[in-house]
Amino acid sequence: MxxxxxxxxxxxxxxxxxxxxxxxxxxxxxxxIILNEEPAKVKMLLHGSFAETFKGHGTNLAxxxxxxxxxxADERIPCANELAHEAGIEIQYISADLGDVHPNSVRFELVxxxxxxxxxxxxxxxxxxxxxxxxxxxxxxxxxxxxTLITVHQDQPGVLAQICSLLAATQVNIAQMRVFxxxxxxxxxxxxxxDEQVESAVLDLINRLHPVIQAIAAKPVA
Amino acid sequence: xxxxxxxQELVAQSEEANESLGRLTIRLQCQELETTEQELRGxxxxxxQVMRHAVEEGLTGQRRSASGLVGGDAKRLEDRRRTGxxxxxxxxxxxxxxxxxxxxVNAGMGxxxxxxxxxxxxxxxxxxxxTAEEVGASEEQLVEALFAAAGVGIVIAxxxxxxxxxxxxxxxxxxxxxxxxxxxxxxxxGSPRQAADAGAIALKSxxxxxxxxVAGLVEVPCVKRNAIAAANALAAAEMALAEIxxxxxxxEVIWAMNQIGNVMPCGLKETAQGGLAITPTALxxxxxxxx
Numbered sequence: 001m002x003x004x005x006x007x008x009x010x011x012x013x014x015x016x017x018x019x020x021x022x023x024x025x026x027x028x029x030x031x032x033i034i035l036n037e038e039p040a041k042v043k044m045l046l047h048g049s050f051a052e053t054f055k056g057h058g059t060n061l062a063x064x065x066x067x068x069x070x071x072x073a074d075e076r077i078p079c080a081n082e083l084a085h086e087a088g089i090e091i092q093y094i095s096a097d098l099g100d101v102h103p104n105s106v107r108f109e110l111v112x113x114x115x116x117x118x119x120x121x122x123x124x125x126x127x128x129x130x131x132x133x134x135x136x137x138x139x140x141x142x143x144x145x146x147x148t149l150i151t152v153h154q155d156q157p158g159v160l161a162q163i164c165s166l167l168a169a170t171q172v173n174i175a176q177m178r179v180f181x182x183x184x185x186x187x188x189x190x191x192x193x194x195d196e197q198v199e200s201a202v203l204d205l206i207n208r209l210h211p212v213i214q215a216i217a218a219k220p221v222a
Numbered sequence: 223x224x225x226x227x228x229x230q231e232l233v234a235q236s237e238e239a240n241e242s243l244g245r246l247t248i249r250l251q252c253q254e255l256e257t258t259e260q261e262l263r264g265x266x267x268x269x270x271q272v273m274r275h276a277v278e279e280g281l282t283g284q285r286r287s288a289s290g291l292v293g294g295d296a297k298r299l300e301d302r303r304r305t306g307x308x309x310x311x312x313x314x315x316x317x318x319x320x321x322x323x324x325x326x327v328n329a330g331m332g333x334x335x336x337x338x339x340x341x342x343x344x345x346x347x348x349x350x351x352x353t354a355e356e357v358g359a360s361e362e363q364l365v366e367a368l369f370a371a372a373g374v375g376i377v378i379a380x381x382x383x384x385x386x387x388x389x390x391x392x393x394x395x396x397x398x399x400x401x402x403x404x405x406x407x408x409x410x411x412g413s414p415r416q417a418a419d420a421g422a423i424a425l426k427s428x429x430x431x432x433x434x435x436v437a438g439l440v441e442v443p444c445v446k447r448n449a450i451a452a453a454n455a456l457a458a459a460e461m462a463l464a465e466i467x468x469x470x471x472x473x474e475v476i477w478a479m480n481q482i483g484n485v486m487p488c489g490l491k492e493t494a495q496g497g498l499a500i501t502p503t504a505l506x507x508x509x510x511x512x513x
Binding site for chain 1: 254262287332333337340346368369371372373375379385387401437439440441
């Protein structure tokens, strides 16, 4: 692992803990991005150390702040519950055993304004770094450190080739790419981490590809 | 012994180019991050402003942590200092009240700069801002001193760890004390070698420190350890500036810290399963708080 001066002096963040507060904000951000619309109802299942110390570390507030789109340095984090209430978002925190996962883990069960539903599970793995490890039933590995394109598509030949050609045509370089599926011919999920941001026009084109059910582009979490 | 640059190499490069560790770090980071010196200085200057605000806010004593265990101590110390009554003198009192202030703001969900972590965020601002007043340092020198601290912090993070869960408190407050001692020597116009000696002396004196937070919160003993680590850094800088050398070079002290962290039991590494965290009082506090 390599460090820069600003990994050592920084980030600017709301305390008290990089893993329980800053990482939690980032997990909330990722959940909001993956839902891909305004949340209406969110149930958060807190596991391990997240469940035990969330009150003292403000982990619940941080998760909700992230869902509201706040960054790790946003001074409104302590008021996240009130702000979610004002925004008409129903929030529930529940202590839960998520099984054999990292001690700082959370599962979001999200329902969006239009009724779209998604389940996102992730962990805060230290120093504010995060790892999303499950989207619905797909096991994934998503750090949020890169520009990320997430697609849900029919598992059939040529889909990824089409997506990659659109990225190539617009000079977007792929850093990492992984594809997950439950079984052959069913739905598949791809996580494509890129050096450049995927422009909204390109995202529209990807969304229009026939086998693509939904494509989401996320910027690195802040 | 270490991956990447060693402290010895950093000091040698500084001496060869006849520049401070701070300026050297800026130069190296410009290359690594492919950016300009102006951009880097600007970004570090923002960190410095957030540190200043956190000090100011903490000294008002308004902010309390969610558990109620932390808050108001920085103000208590500052109020007493203002009466002119101190046993350790004004500089020490200012240093530790500022370190407490920032650590209290952190515990109370205020805005801070992780330096290198949130749990150890008070040490560098306490030492740096107070030393700057004493030696009349410019804004530019303060930013350079922060880069010197960052340069040394990079070596610690790479060769050992800056995470309490991996290395205990020595990896957080110890690393911060080391970085603060380096920064203080640079601010006071000491040589790169003296800065490294100060860092070594500060870190040596924090070796073995475990991470045993009451109820798992970044409050007790973390906040007061920030103050003590800041005082330690100041003492180390004072010694190094008087040409007192560390008999063990900083690279080897960092190696020792890593070795100690590796053999430290898990219960003493941020799990709240040992040390102060399992004293009767701590267990009582935990129970009261979780109700």
